[in-house]
Amino acid sequence: MVRVGIVGASGYSGAELMRILSVRKDVALVAVTANTSAGQRVDALYPALAGSVDLEFRAYDPAAFPDVDVAFVALPSGQGMGVVPDLLERAGKVIDLGGDFRLKDPALYEQFYRHTHTAPSLLPRAVYGLPEMNGPALRTASLVANPGCYPTSAILGLLPALKAGIVKPEGIVVNSVSGISGAGRSASVEMSFSELNENVRAYKIGAHQHVPEIESALRDGAGTPVTVSFVPHLVPITRGIHTTISAAWTSPVTADELRELYASAYAGAPFVRVTGSYPQIQSVVRTNYCDVHPTVDRRAGRVVILSVIDNLVKGAAGQAVQNMNLMCGFPEETGLR
Amino acid sequence: MVRVGIVGASGYSGAELMRILSVRKDVALVAVTANTSAGQRVDALYPALAGSVDLEFRAYDPAAFPDVDVAFVALPSGQGMGVVPDLLERAGKVIDLGGDFRLKDPALYEQFYRHTHTAPSLLPRAVYGLPEMNGPALRTASLVANPGCYPTSAILGLLPALKAGIVKPEGIVVNSVSGISGAGRSASVEMSFSELNENVRAYKIGAHQHVPEIESALRDGAGTPVTVSFVPHLVPITRGIHTTISAAWTSPVTADELRELYASAYAGAPFVRVTGSYPQIQSVVRTNYCDVHPTVDRRAGRVVILSVIDNLVKGAAGQAVQNMNLMCGFPEETGLR
Amino acid sequence: MVRVGIVGASGYSGAELMRILSVRKDVALVAVTANTSAGQRVDALYPALAGSVDLEFRAYDPAAFPDVDVAFVALPSGQGMGVVPDLLERAGKVIDLGGDFRLKDPALYEQFYRHTHTAPSLLPRAVYGLPEMNGPALRTASLVANPGCYPTSAILGLLPALKAGIVKPEGIVVNSVSGISGAGRSASVEMSFSELNENVRAYKIGAHQHVPEIESALRDGAGTPVTVSFVPHLVPITRGIHTTISAAWTSPVTADELRELYASAYAGAPFVRVTGSYPQIQSVVRTNYCDVHPTVDRRAGRVVILSVIDNLVKGAAGQAVQNMNLMCGFPEETGLR
Amino acid sequence: MVRVGIVGASGYSGAELMRILSVRKDVALVAVTANTSAGQRVDALYPALAGSVDLEFRAYDPAAFPDVDVAFVALPSGQGMGVVPDLLERAGKVIDLGGDFRLKDPALYEQFYRHTHTAPSLLPRAVYGLPEMNGPALRTASLVANPGCYPTSAILGLLPALKAGIVKPEGIVVNSVSGISGAGRSASVEMSFSELNENVRAYKIGAHQHVPEIESALRDGAGTPVTVSFVPHLVPITRGIHTTISAAWTSPVTADELRELYASAYAGAPFVRVTGSYPQIQSVVRTNYCDVHPTVDRRAGRVVILSVIDNLVKGAAGQAVQNMNLMCGFPEETGLR
Secondary structure, eight states: OEEEEEEEEHHHHHHHHHHHHHHHHHHHEEEEEEEETTSSBBBHHOOGGGOOOOOOOBBOOTTTOOOOSSSOOOTTTHHHHHHHHHHHHHHSEEEESSSSTOOOOOHHHHHHHHHHSGGGGGGGOOOOOOOHHHHHHTOOOSEEOOOOOOHHHHHHHHHHHTTOOBBBBSSSEEEEEEGGGOOOSSSOOOHHHHTTOOOOOEEEEOOTTHHHHHHHHHHHSSOOOOEEEEEEEEEESSSOOEEEEEEEEEEOOOOHHHHHHHHHTTTTOEEEEEEOOOGGGGGGGTTTTTEEEEEEEEGGGGEEEEEOTTTIIIIIIIIHHHHHHHHHOOOOOTTTT | OEEEEEEEEEEHHHHHHHHHHTTSSSSSEEEEGGGGTTBBBBBOOOOOGTTTTBBBOOHHHTTTSSOOOOEOOOOOOTTTHHHHHHHHHHHHEEEEEEEETSOOOOOHHHHHHHHHOOGGGGGGGEEOOOOHHHHHHHTTTEEOOOOHHHHHHHHHHHHHHTTTOOOSSSSEEEEEEEEEGGGOOOGGGGGGGGTTTTTTEOTTTTTTTTHHHHHHHHHHSSOOOOOOOEEEEEOOOOOOEEEEEEEESSSSOOHHHHHHHHHHHHTTTEEEEEEOOOOOOTTTEEEEEOOEEEEEEETEEEEEEEEEEOOOOIIIHHHHHHHHHHHOOOOOOTOOO | OOEEEEEEEEEHHHHHHHHHTTTOSSSEEEEEEEGGGGGGBHHHHHHGTTTTTOBOOOOOOOSSSOOEEEEEEEEOOOHHHHHHHHHHOOOOOOOESSSSSSSSSSHHHHHHOSSOOOGGGGGGEEOOOOOOHHHHHHTSSSSSEEEEEEEEHHHHHHHHHHTTBBBBBBSSSEEEEEGGGGGSSSGGGBBBHHHTEEEEEEETTTOTHHHHHHHHHHHHHHOOOOEEEEEEOOSSSOOEEEEEEEESSSOOOOOHHHHHHHHTTTTTTTEEEOOOSSGGGGGTSSSEEEEEEEEEEETEEEEEEEEETTTIIIIIHHHHHHHHHHHOOTTTOOOOO | EEEEESOOSSSSHHHHHHHHHOOOOOEEEEEEEEETEEEEEHHOGGGGTTTTOOOOOOOTTTTOOOOOOOOEEEOTTTTTHHHHHHHHHHHHHEEEOSSTSSSSSSHHHHHOSSSEEEEEEEGGGGGEHHHHHHHHHHTTTHHHHHOOOHHHHHHHHHHHHHHHHHBBBBSSEEEEEEOOOGEEEEEEGGHHHHHHTTEEEEETTTTTTHHHHHHHHHHHHSOOOOOOOEEEEOSOOOEEEEEEEEBBBBSSOOHHHHHHHHHTTTTTTTTTTEEEOOOGGGGTTTSSOOOEEEETTTTEEEEEEEEEEOTTIIIHHHHHHHHHHHHHTOTTTTOOO
């Protein structure tokens, strides 16, 4: 029985973690913290968890935090680095769902996240938690930087084509549309129903903190510098990301050839499905799957890759549990079907 | 008093035309045809029009169609060319909301629309009905090819930058997300609520019939061949298109410089607003506005232009009325505020 | 030219008022106040109004408020009574869209609104602004209490049957579902997209402030005490209310008889349509119509009446303009088609 | 290992059954039939099931249907009775998700379903599959009539109050709003996204086939004749039913007393949660829970009960599996957490 705790459990990623972990018989969820909801029962905030999670939120206090084997950190970026060093000493295995340990270069972190990094000495130790890319390293990792939601969809979509040299590494255009839960559980006019319903809008063009994450991971995975122009958009759905990637081909290729390449690249990946038709968010919602579909725009000489995930599952909590499974020696798919 | 008729009035574009025209005091709507709804009152099919449109649909019969000054054709592509020649003789002014007269080259039409063109002799006479591009020609036009919804948003977004030589005319990536009404009023599992709600999916990559329309209009407007890679998507909203355009810049430019260029290009256009912040579909729904916002992704060396319209208004019926206003000598904005 | 001002113009009702009034040629909108958005341009907060409303919000200052013929007050309930006395002296005609002047009995007001009434001496002077009930009185009114959104739909649905003695005045059950804009423009987790989308929930059962408003108006209109059990619900749409009313019949009646009774009751009402089929929110969105459909559940011996409105138009701003039209001697429908 | 088959598996209830059953290790899904999709792979129609269900749909042919221990029938009402007699002989245990075996009286069936009943001799044998009411009988049943979605929510909401004599059995008003998946997977303009989105409408008032089902079950459960006036509505969500029940109380009661009564009534029911606050559809979506909240409208002297379920889970496939668990001797909750 693996004992786990969640620090920052009251947001949507934390709730999704609780939902996934609460049905596991090989895992005991022993503590959930949330400073703003301290003293409140979990099922008062999330009635859906009534009958499944019999805990109340506590404020995070390192001294009072129980012994756990694995600690998940689901705090906003900038706050994770404040608790990770301590948790790492005590728990031995830490999975941070925020952005604080995803970039190896603290300067790049500070440029995009607008915080000074307070635990840079841990950065070399952090393993980027994309199992399809870093599976072996994850099996022995102590600190895992769980990928961002947009990067998960973009990297899984691009990596095979880049590694195979089929697309040019510069001038790549990545357009994503995301469900609103990606913005977290927050009180603002901007995130209110009436402002987002029947609406679509872009945000943070060229400035989103996921840009350096995408580029770094692709460079590490493909062994070549990569530039992407990334435009995220909000669409009125609760969950899901649809990413459309456009890259100039290096020489003509067919959709069938691409599909074979991708099928082969992901042959051993239990949560990536290379689809024969255009993928849909509906097919992956509430699952840990990433559905990927590579195709071509022959007239324009470009490869177009479509990739969909549930931002809270494969884009956050599900992938975190997949990483936990690897770190703890469980079968990779445990609890994620 | 201008007498108008609508052929193919029972679809969403036809209904929107009726809605817009029914409040005009200078226009008399005298006939609406719809073969599948013949004999049915308009307000039985569209209860929203009760009290505004006191007509019933008839089957289209050239012999029985009343004398009108302007005929709108809102039939599916492939059917418009069957009625336009006759209507042109009788009405003098015809505005086709379908795709049959948008491409000058019948071979290109046949490649993308999969129909043989049966009225190619009229193609030279058709004026492409984008007032911001072809205003003067529209004032004397007898046959107007009303633009497609995606092309309206893409062309208005790209034209100023292309004309000014600020972006490269090749390697342009156009991603659009559209509300479902763009697919028309139709009975299919694919278009049913449960299949589209909480979902996003792409379709017709590299094969959409609006690709040659976008490229042709941009070539005509900018005087240079243009290649775009266009990916349309469906998102669960009823109305609206959000188009995100990405093009490599020819040399560095700032967002402010772009905004000035666009403001100047659209200074005389009553229905294009160059916005200071990212545009939103909500701001243009049920209006004839196109909100355009040009900006840059400096790191990637690209110009990014966002453009939003209501697909049924500026993308169809509203623009058709704007064209009618020009053709009939009404002030351009009449009935569209 | 009638000069009008809006106090509390930054909420959704205020924005809708600006939208409706800005296209009027016989009305000049000269001032809009909003304490929280003071100094901001209207089109910065509502980009949809760019090109239509060239004003900025000011803080409300009685001394600086310009001379107007009509003042609309769109403040939250409890705040309207603070400004109405002064505005009434200066403007002569005041229309309050909040709840402060709808109930004649200050004790009842205080019970349901949880505020002490600070201007009870004005209550006798206030005319309840439902034109279909109080048309003549509204033509000479100086202070109009514009009805609440739920009451508008419930009263228009029930009044003819009650007046005709067809249904019992006790044991009436009113269930309404409302779009989210009815809750106003506000920052709260509860009103955020992810909490409301794909969700339905009831609220304030037996305690909603619209209960005494519905009962008072029905009693005044039908001349008999009335008890309703009212359950409001939120559904994930932006605009619209669908109200389902169930009342025991006094003796058997047919749907046809009911429809004739209602058609006759609303023969002179330009904004009430008695429909032949079940009404839909879609038919009235962005219009000032109330569509009403009375029918029967023969087995259960009950009359069932369905009633739909747009909560921001007939349920707020549109009805306020309808009232202004009556007060100022304009044709009732001006600017509302 | 229990071998199961599904007849009529291509609709939404069938797909949900496949989703639930495919993760069971104690159940083997060996056949799925669907005449209209015969020859198609399950994951071609439902890409979400790729990797989970490795079957193709076959036309239903009694001769070729494999030996199973349990047969689920998910055909439209009127078609189930054509296959159930044969399946009953071969499988021994049949669970019909349609309406053909829910009413004991064939005349009542014919009145509401508009079909002649072709297997009336099986009606006495059918057990109404609401485990919270008929648990013991279900453990030995061979033919189970799985309840309708609306009845599940209405009966679970009303039964404790009726049995305790707290509400009057006549004049009960039941208002339900349902997600669109309840209407099934079908091609029609009426069910298309653009017609249902941002819309609410009632249907089949006093004529819905679930009315006699609700009344019969309540009469059987409470031992007294019951009359309900039921109004179903469609709201733009995919899944979920929210039912609001209003009944005159027999004598004053408090919300606390009601809650205790209900908590006690459902003490042994693993899938009914009596909630302390108003229940929400979001809390039960994709679960087999029914959340029930009884309260009072003191002014009106009425008990108001709110009840929410997922129409495809507790309202169809989940409840069917709950019944299978009982029939086969599995723990009731197996595979439903």
